[in-house]
Amino acid sequence: MxxxxxxxxxxxxxxxxxxxxxxxxxxxxxxxxxxxxxxxxxxxxxxxxxDMPKRYGLISDGWSFNSEHYLAVFGCFEMAGTAQYPLPAMAPLMNSPTNNLSAATHLTFLRQMLMRDYNKRVEDYLFTVGDNCYINQRLANLLSVPLVGCVSHHLNLAVQNFFREVSDDLDNVKSLMFKTPLRPVLSQDTRWSSTFCMIHRYFRLLEFIKDDDELTDNLPGPATNRRLRKLLEDLSMVKSVSKELQASTVSLLDVRVYFDRLLESLPPLASHIGARTAIVHSPHCEAAYVKVLDGKTAELTRAETASQRRFAVQCEETSVAAAVDDAESSFLEQVKKRRKLATSGPPSTS
Structure with missing residues (x-):
């Protein structure tokens, strides 16, 4: 097996x-x-x-293969001070001819799966994590929970939007890739990293093909090459951030720091990775996460504070007797510490 x-x-x-x-x-x-x-x-x-507690979060992702749509659902909760991400389900989403890919179908799938296999109510989960697509946003609205958008998806959309400004230059390189006898490295709409690889490949080949008479008419001009080199430098920064986002230890505070630093060099990306962009489903909630992680709870606005009430926990009150015992214990520890210091001092001269 x-x-x-x-x-x-x-x-x-x-x-x-x-x-x-x-x-x-x-x-x-x-x-x-x-x-x-x-x-x-x-x-x-x-x-x-x-292992699953009464209140938990869910991370979902879907993909299609051979006309069949699958949904993977990960749990998200803390156990013994460590984050846990088990896989409660990975199965076809549609099980009957009347099913579709709507948010209502996703909700039905989650409700049935959680109650049948884990005796959990779908209403008990605190937040959902996923792509910022319409279905996930609608699902979050149906459940009245915040959607923590996939930051890699944010970054991908930002870069794809950025490419529109240099689409003509990219088309020139793409057409050139087909004219060389080598296997072409082309850009793909779904992965911006393929465009980075294509431009990188172009500059590696340029010194060998710039004197080729058959390709002279298809080579980009000096101005285009300058823009492409600048684009390659910009994408190198984006690539480093994208790679760091894959680390398991990255928090939302880290993401905000990385994105803000990236925006200092590439302001056009703000359309999708800014702190208050339209694509963010729960802006108050995400802003509150960052402030709490940064130790700035005093700076929370009313809306941000309200968005965190679902995560509030009741602290155990210390009884009067326990407080007295702690005080007595603390007093005895201080006396013992002073006695130890006195006995370890220099010998008496009397």
Whole structure:
């Protein structure tokens, strides 16, 4: 089972004759493998159910493959001072002909899955994390919870919008990539990093193709090259920030610092990574997160304070007896400390 899953092999691999030529593992059927997978799934669900607190957050992401749309749902909560991100579900979103990809279908999927497998109410989760698409924003509205937008998605949209200002220069490079005998490195609409790779490849090839008579008419001019070099430098900064965003230790405060520093050099990106951009679903909530993480709770506005009430916890009150015991203990510790200092001092001369 571990071999098939970790190597991303088809399930019939366990019955393949060639497989057993090179292994001494016991032969099993696909049916046995299915039962084993189901047993592991049930065990994992029991563990997640035991660990998940009453209030929690959810991280969701969807993707399509062969006309089938899948939804992955991660939990988000703290246990023993450590953040936990289990995977409660990864399954097709639509299970009947009447289903669609609307926010209502997502809500039905979450409600049924959480109650059936984990005995949790969908109304008990505190926040959701995901792309800033309409469906996720609508889902957050239906549940009356804040949506923490994916910061990598913010950055990608900002860069894609930035590319519109230099679209003609990028088109020139893209057309040139097709005219060389080498395998072209092209930009893709879904990943801005592909444009960075394309421009980087262009300047690596430029010194070899600038004297090629067949390509002379297709080469960008000096002014275009200057703009492209500047763009490459700008994208290098964006790339460094994008890479840092993938780290598991990055907080929303770190993100705000990185984005603000990036905006100092690239103001056009403010349309999507500014602190109060229109794409942010819950601006008061996200601004409050940053201030709390920065230790600036005194600077919270009324709207920001109200957005954090769902996260408030009641501190345990110390009883009078416990307070007296603590005071007595503290007094004795001070006496013992003074006595220890006195006995360790210089000897008496009397």
């Amino acid at each position: 571990s071999w098939i899953i970790k190597s991303n092999l088809p399930l019939h691999f366990c019955e393949d004759a060639e497989t057993h030529r090179y292994t001494n593992l016991e032969r099993i059927s696909q049916e046995t493998l299915y039962r084993g997978l189901e047993s592991v799934t049930r065990h994992v669900e029991v563990v997640i159910k035991a």
